Amino acid sequence: MSKNRKLLMGTVVEAANKGASGSILQKRNPTIVFVLGGPGSGKGTQCANIVQHYGYTHLSAGDLLRAEIKSGSENGTMIQNMIKEGKIVPSEVTIKLLQRAMEESGKDKFLIDGFPRNEENRAAFEKVTGMEPSFVLFFDCPEEEMERRLLSRNQGREDDNIETIRKRFKVFLESSLPVISYYDAKGKVRKIDAARSVEEVFATVKAIFEPKNEKVLLLYYWLLLRCLTFWY
Numbered sequence: 001m002s003k004n005r006k007l008l009m010g011t012v013v014e015a016a017n018k019g020a021s022g023s024i025l026q027k028r029n030p031t032i033v034f035v036l037g038g039p040g041s042g043k044g045t046q047c048a049n050i051v052q053h054y055g056y057t058h059l060s061a062g063d064l065l066r067a068e069i070k071s072g073s074e075n076g077t078m079i080q081n082m083i084k085e086g087k088i089v090p091s092e093v094t095i096k097l098l099q100r101a102m103e104e105s106g107k108d109k110f111l112i113d114g115f116p117r118n119e120e121n122r123a124a125f126e127k128v129t130g131m132e133p134s135f136v137l138f139f140d141c142p143e144e145e146m147e148r149r150l151l152s153r154n155q156g157r158e159d160d161n162i163e164t165i166r167k168r169f170k171v172f173l174e175s176s177l178p179v180i181s182y183y184d185a186k187g188k189v190r191k192i193d194a195a196r197s198v199e200e201v202f203a204t205v206k207a208i209f210e211p212k213n214e215k216v217l218l219l220y221y222w223l224l225l226r227c228l229t230f231w232y
């Protein structure tokens with residue numbers, strides 16, 4: 001058994017022994033939306049818009065990992081090296097950060113951005129927390145466009161250089177796309193053409209978050225029609 005696998009199993013057993021460390025969260029029965037897409041597809045940008053309009057709490061796995069490096073944690077160097085290489089950090093590290101952030105927020109509607117990035121992330125999250133996403137937003141964008149955006153992101157990120165970007169694209173194709181296919185087979189993926197302006201992309205996102213409004217409007221018209229046919 002690999003070291004990562006052992007760590008992961010340890011977390012699962014630990015969680016089960018404690019009666020699942022995610023139990024406080026489970027009691028709150030939170031709504032979870034996974035936000036996926038290649039590097040530079042616009043996940044963070046659109047999450048910020050969703051937070052403003054729909055009151056979700058945004059948790060970016062990448063931001064949590066970068067904060068962990070800055071905090072001087074014992075895992076800091078390992079995380080920094082993985083990010084520089086565009087590799088995916090072992091699930092137990094990322095899941096602990098996500099769980100802690102969800103619990104500390106006291107909120108119950110989460111956008112989980114950049115997670116799960118591989119099958120290990122996905123399976124471990126479901127096992128450890130016992131939670132599944134309501135749906136998955138998938139920002140679909142061609143590599144050339146994502147590359148352009150990443151090279152002009154200017155956030156001083158160590159992984160926004162052409163060498164690491166190429167590695168991240170490979171990891172996305174080989175490890176992250178299968179996760180999207182997994183949720184697609186369950187009918188949970190909402191695929192969005194992300195190669196348009198921020199405003200155009202958000203218009204599509206809005207339609208996904210507001211389908212109830214359309215249903216209410218249809219019900220309203222139906223009731224109006226019934227009243228009219230009754231009166232005349």
Ligand SMILES: Nc1ncnc2c1ncn2[C@@H]1O[C@H](COP(=O)(O)OP(=O)(O)O)[C@@H](O)[C@H]1O
Nearest residue numbers: 039040041042043044045149152153196197198
């Ligand atoms: N629809 C868009 N069109 C052009 N640039 C965008 C668009 N969405 C995001 N960007 C820019 O591209 C870069 C990457 O966006 P970001 O939201 O950080 O993507 P991700 O979180 O998927 O890596 C940022 O500089 C952002 O301002």
Ligand SMILES: Nc1ccn([C@@H]2O[C@H](COP(=O)(O)OP(=O)(O)O)[C@@H](O)[C@H]2O)c(=O)n1
Nearest residue numbers: 039040061062083086087088089114115117
């Ligand atoms: N679930 C995750 C998310 C990010 N990461 C690491 O963090 C890096 C940056 O992730 P990010 O989500 O901030 O990157 P973007 O897709 O937003 O550009 C990834 O390339 C991985 O090295 C990870 O290991 N596991």
Ligand SMILES: [Mg+2]
Nearest residue numbers: 043044060062
């Ligand atoms: Mg991001």
